[in-house]
Every structure is written in structure tokens, then in C-alpha cells.
Amino acid sequence: MADQLAIGSRRGLRPALPLLLPAYLWLTVAIFLPLSAMVFFSFMTDLPLAGKEWSFTLGNYAAFFSQSLYSKLLLASLRLGLEVTLWCVVIGYPAAYVLAKVLKGRSREAIFLLVILPFWSNGLVRIFSWAMVLREGGILDTALNAVLPFKINIDLMYSYPAVIIGLVHSYVPYMVLTCYLTLQAIDDSLIEAGRSLGASRRQVLWRVIVPLSMPGLIAGSALIFVPVVGSFMEPRILGGRTGTFYGTVIEDQFVAVFNWPLGAALSFILLAVVLIILALAAPVLRRAG
Amino acid sequence: MATTRILEWLGRFYIVLLLAFLYLPIIIMALMSFNTSPFYQLPFEWTTDWYASLWQNDQLIAATWNSIEIAVITTIISTVLGVMASLALYRYEFRGKKFLQALLFPPIAIPWLITGTAMLIFFFGVGIGRGLVAILLGHVALALPYVIVVVSARLQTFAPELEEAARSLGANQWQVTIRVTLPWIMPGVIAGGLFAFAVSFDQFVVSYFLSTPGQTTLPVEIYAAIRKGFTPEINAVSTIIIVVSMALMLLTARFFKFGGEK
Numbered sequence: 396m397a398d399q400l401a402i403g404s405r406r407g408l409r410p411a412l413p414l415l416l417p418a419y420l421w422l423t424v425a426i427f428l429p430l431s432a433m434v435f436f437s438f439m440t441d442l443p444l445a446g447k448e449w450s451f452t453l454g455n456y457a458a459f460f461s462q463s464l465y466s467k468l469l470l471a472s473l474r475l476g477l478e479v480t481l482w483c484v485v486i487g488y489p490a491a492y493v494l495a496k497v498l499k500g501r502s503r504e505a506i507f508l509l510v511i512l513p514f515w516s517n518g519l520v521r522i523f524s525w526a527m528v529l530r531e532g533g534i535l536d537t538a539l540n541a542v543l544p545f546k547i548n549i550d551l552m553y554s555y556p557a558v559i560i561g562l563v564h565s566y567v568p569y570m571v572l573t574c575y576l577t578l579q580a581i582d583d584s585l586i587e588a589g590r591s592l593g594a595s596r597r598q599v600l601w602r603v604i605v606p607l608s609m610p611g612l613i614a615g616s617a618l619i620f621v622p623v624v625g626s627f628m629e630p631r632i633l634g635g636r637t638g639t640f641y642g643t644v645i646e647d648q649f650v651a652v653f654n655w656p657l658g659a660a661l662s663f664i665l666l667a668v669v670l671i672i673l674a675l676a677a678p679v680l681r682r683a684g
Numbered sequence: 685m686a687t688t689r690i691l692e693w694l695g696r697f698y699i700v701l702l703l704a705f706l707y708l709p710i711i712i713m714a715l716m717s718f719n720t721s722p723f724y725q726l727p728f729e730w731t732t733d734w735y736a737s738l739w740q741n742d743q744l745i746a747a748t749w750n751s752i753e754i755a756v757i758t759t760i761i762s763t764v765l766g767v768m769a770s771l772a773l774y775r776y777e778f779r780g781k782k783f784l785q786a787l788l789f790p791p792i793a794i795p796w797l798i799t800g801t802a803m804l805i806f807f808f809g810v811g812i813g814r815g816l817v818a819i820l821l822g823h824v825a826l827a828l829p830y831v832i833v834v835v836s837a838r839l840q841t842f843a844p845e846l847e848e849a850a851r852s853l854g855a856n857q858w859q860v861t862i863r864v865t866l867p868w869i870m871p872g873v874i875a876g877g878l879f880a881f882a883v884s885f886d887q888f889v890v891s892y893f894l895s896t897p898g899q900t901t902l903p904v905e906i907y908a909a910i911r912k913g914f915t916p917e918i919n920a921v922s923t924i925i926i927v928v929s930m931a932l933m934l935l936t937a938r939f940f941k942f943g944g945e946k
Contacts, residue, residue: 405775405776405777406776406777406778407776407778408776408778408779408780410776411772411773411775411776411778412772414768414769414771414772415768415769415772415773415784417765417768417769418765418766418768418769418828418832419769419784419787421761421765421821421824421825421828422787422788422791422825422828422829424821424825425803425821425822425824425825426790426791426799426802426803426825427787427790428806429799429802429803429805429806429807430790430794430798430799430802432802432805432806432809433798433801433802433805433806436805436809442808486702486705489695489698490698490699490702492695493695493696493698493699494699497692497695497696498696498699506699506703508934508937509703509706510699510702510703510706512930512933512934513706513707513710513930515882515886515929515930515932515933515936516886516925516926516929516930516933517886517888517903517922517925517926517929518886518888519888519903519906519907520713520903520906520922520925520926521709521710521926523713523906523910523918523922524709524710524712524713524922525709526910527709527712527713527716527919528708528709528712534712564705564706564709567702567706568706618793621793621794621795622795622796624795625795625796625797625798626795626797627797628888628889628892628907631911632910632911642795642797645797645801646797649801649804649893650893655805658801659801659802659805662797662798662801662802665795665797665798666794666798669793669794669795669798673793
């Protein structure tokens with residue numbers, strides 16, 4: 396009886412198992428087995444369904460490496476990820492700084508909530524709302540022409556900038572969130588010490604504040620870069636014909652062309668790229684908690 | 685100092701600009717859903733016709749009910765399983781615990797495109813196929829890690845001495861959990877449940893790959909409609925969705941602080 400009293404730190408997997416098993420079984424069936432199945436399928440010539448002939452092949456991976464289209468699209472997606480991440484840093488970091496160091500009390504709390512609130516609302520719908528703003532004869536077009544004395548035509552819809560704008564809008568709250576958390580943890584007295592020792596504002600920014608908030612910047616970048624590289628819905632809606640990226644090609648394999656093994660191989664290559672990126676960011680993410 | 689003052693006001697102004705960037709498209713969409721012209725032409729003339737015609741759209745209504753149903757079931761299952769797992773991870777020390785905690789991140793970190801297509805392949809391979817059951821299986825798996833993370837965060841504030849005290853006063857394990865631990869972590873459980881609901885209700889990518897024409901959710905139906913062309917009806921239903929999901933998150937924020945601000 397006595398040894399049962401220390402509830403906080405009881406040893407052994409056995410008593411924990413009944414509590415853990417349902418959740419982890421579910422994750423296994425719906426996440427880990429599917430991911431393994433995807434790897435398996437990516438080495439097949441065809442789906443082993445309805446008595447179709449199939450055999451093992453490296454052909455799906457050979458397709459990726461022999462046809463420059465796929466690697467080009469992967470590069471285009473990586474570039475898209477990089478650009479969106481950079482814009483999120485440029486836009487999100489100053490906002491996080493103001494939130495953490497300028498605003499105080501209730502107004503900070505309220506604005507913080509306002510900034511991250513859209514992030515948790517439906518992404519598809521938010522992308523769609525941009526379509527209305529960006530198209531010719533849309534709100535941006537009409538508003539600018541009403542204000543400006545000369546006539547200009549704004550038709551950003553179905554272009555690369557439209558995809559960037561939509562994606563930055565979707566992901567910038569992430570950057571604000573992670574940077575805010577690390578910036579808020581920086582002791583104000585460090586900044587004051589730097590200033591009183593004669594450092595200029597700029598020096599304090601680059602030598603004290605930015606290095607100390609690096610974990611937040613890197614965490615935010617990883618959390619933005621990874622999903623953007625795999626995005627397909629945003630380029631489809633805002634990019635139109637110019638919106639062909641690696642993600643849209645994978646989507647096509649599953650919903651239009653029905654070449655699942657090739658789609659699985661392409662997905663797995665993307666997964667490998669993503670895992671490498673996450674592995675590089677993991678030590679920093681762990682420190683950032 | 686004067687410069688500090690000016691910089692601070694510039695900072696505040698910047699935040700206003702950012703908020704404008706974040707909210708303007710959403711507000712415009714909401715306004716246009718009340719505009720008479722189906723081609724979004726100005727001047728603005730007030731109407732609620734588009735909302736009225738939503739009621740005639742059987743496909744959208746069926747998809748909405750599917751979304752709500754799946755979100756509710758996902759919430760119940762993932763909250764129960766998630767709370768159980770969190771309690772185990774809190775109470776017991778065992779080898780491989782770190783590994784089990786690390787396993788929670790792939791569902792969050794891997795792009796949904798990959799998870800979704802992988803589920804499609806696997807569910808097809810084992811005979812579950814596509815449809816509402818497959819969507820539900822997927823949604824619970826996506827929501828579970830969020831529930832566990834949120835509930836575990838709340839458990840960190842729980843003093844184990846309270847459980848010990850209850851036990852020494854003669855309560856059994858079950859009574860301790862129900863009467864002592866659960867009431868304490870209830871805000872975390874509610875926040876986790878709301879998170880799970882939001883993850884499911886807003887989920888598009890995974891549902892997209894797992895749905896069939898008769899068995900879809902609202903976001904999938906909206907995506908199909910957007911690709912066919914713009915209609916003010918989509919504005920109307922999108923406005924409803926955004927209001928519902930933002931209200932949900934405001935509610936969640938009441939129970940769970942998103943970091944900082946202790």
C-alpha cells in the first residue's frame with residue numbers, strides 16, 4: 396500500500412498500458428501504418444487491387460530522377476517555401492517585438508489573441524477570401540482606382556504573387572507566435588544594460604535581441620516552411636494555371652491521373668525532404684520548448 | 685526619450701497594419717455575402733438572399749451535417765483517449781516514455797498532403813476505403829496529439845500531493861481520478877476538446893483525399909464549388925464557417941492560455 400502512495404512517479408509500463416494503448420493504437424492505424432504503406436506502395440508497379448498484376452519496381456523513383464519536370468517542381472516548391480518563410484519573418488518578427496516589448500497588460504493580451512485567431516480558422520475559406528480581393532474588378536482594383544487619379548489595372552489573381560500573398564496571410568501568425576514567446580522571455584534589463592553601456596539601438600537589436608530570439612525564428616521558419624512546400628490547395632485557387640507546384644502534382648496523381656504508386660513515391664520523397672528539414676531544426680525546437 | 689516614444693507609436697501603427705492585412709479579406713468576404721450583385725459589384729446593396737438560398741442547397745446542407753457529426757464524434761473520442769494517455773504519461777515513469785511523447789509530433793508536423801494520401805492508400809489497401817468512416821479515423825488521429833499536448837500542459841500545474849492525500853483518506857484509484865484529478869484539469873480537457881472540434885471542423889486536406897461524392901464534409905464541398913467558379917453562396921457559407929471557427933477559438937482561449945502571460 397505504501398509504495399502506491401507516491402502517485403506522481405510510479406514506475407513501470409504495465410499499469411500505464413491500458414491508459415496509453417487506445418490512443419497509440421489509433422495513431423498507429425491512422426498515421427504510422429498508412430505512412431509505412433505509402434513507402435511500400437511506392438515500390439509497386441500497380442495497385443494490388445481487383446486482381447491487377449503487380450510487381451516490385453524502382454520505376455516510380457526513376458521517374459522522379461529521369462524526368463526533370465518533377466525535380467523542377469520540387470525546386471519550385473522549395474523556393475516558394477523559402478520566399479513565404481522570409482516574408483513571414485519580415486512581417487511577423489517586428490509585430491512579435493512590438494507585442495512582447497512595447498504593448499503591456501490587457502491590450503497586449505487582446506491583440507495577441509487577435510493576431511493568432513485567424514490562424515485557427517478555416518484556411519481554405521481564408522484563401523478563398525483573397526481571391527475576391529485580388530481579381531480584376533475585385534476590391535483592391537476598385538479601391539485603388541477610386542483613390543488614385545490615374546487608371547491602373549490590378550489583376551493579381553492567378554499569379555505567383557497571389558500565391559505568395561495568400562500563403563503569407565495563412566502562416567504569418569505562426570511566426571508571430573513563436574517569436575513572441577522567445578522575445579517575451581528576454582529580460583528587459585539585458586536590453587537596458589546594453590543601452591547604458593553605450594550600444595546603439597541597432598547594435599542592441601543585432602547583438603542582443605536577434606541572437607536571443609533565434610530559437611523562435613527557427614521554430615517558426617520550420618513550422619511554416621514544411622507545410623508550404625507541401626501546399627496544393629492555395630496554389631490551385633490563387634495560382635490558377637501558374638499554380639503548378641510539387642504538391643499539386645501529387646494531388647493530381649491521386650484524384651485525376653490515378654497513378655497512386657507514382658504519387659506515393661513523390662509523397663515519400665517530399666516526406667524525406669521534410670524530415671531532413673525537421674531534423675535540422677529539431678535541436679533548436681527542443682531548446683525552445 | 686522622444687525617439688523611444690516615436691518608435692513605440694510606429695510599432696503600434698505597424699500592428700494595426702498587420703491586423704488590417706489579416707482581417708481585411710475576411711471582412712470583405714463577409715460584406716460581399718450580403719451584397720445583392722452576384723458579381724460583387726458596387727455600390728453595395730444589402731440582401732440576405734444568398735443565405736436564404738443556402739437552405740435550398742441540399743448538397744451543402746448534407747455536407748454541413750456530416751462535418752458537424754464528424755467533428756462531434758472526433759471531439760468525444762479524441763478527448764477521452766487523449767485524457768487517458770495524458771494521465772498515463774503524467775503518472776508513470778517507464779522506459780520509452782520520451783519516445784511515446786515524440787510520436788505525437790509526426791501527425792502535427794508532417795504536411796497533411798502526405799498524411800492524407802498515405803491514409804487513402806492504406807485505407808484502400810485494408811478495405812476501409814473512402815467515406816465518412818475513413819474521414820473519422822483520420823480526424824481523430826490528427827486531433828489526438830493536440831488534446832494530449834493541451835491536457836498534459838494543464839497536468840503540469842497539478843500537485844501530485846492532492847492525489848496522495850485523497851488516496852491516504854481511503855479513495856481508490858478510480859475515485860481519485862474522478863473526484864480529484866479530473867476537476868482540476870477540467871479547463872485543459874475543455875480546451876483540448878474545443879481544439880479537437882476545431883481541428884476536425886476546419887480540416888480540409890485529409891477529408892479531401894478520403895471523401896467520396898456522396899460522403900463529403902463542408903470544406904471539401906466548398907473547394908469543389910470554388911473550382912467550378914465563384915458564387916455568392918460560397919461567400920455566405922464561408923462567412924458562417926469563419927464566424928463559427930473563430931468563436932470556437934475565442935472560447936478555447938478562455939480555457940487555455942496560448943503560452944506566455946503567466
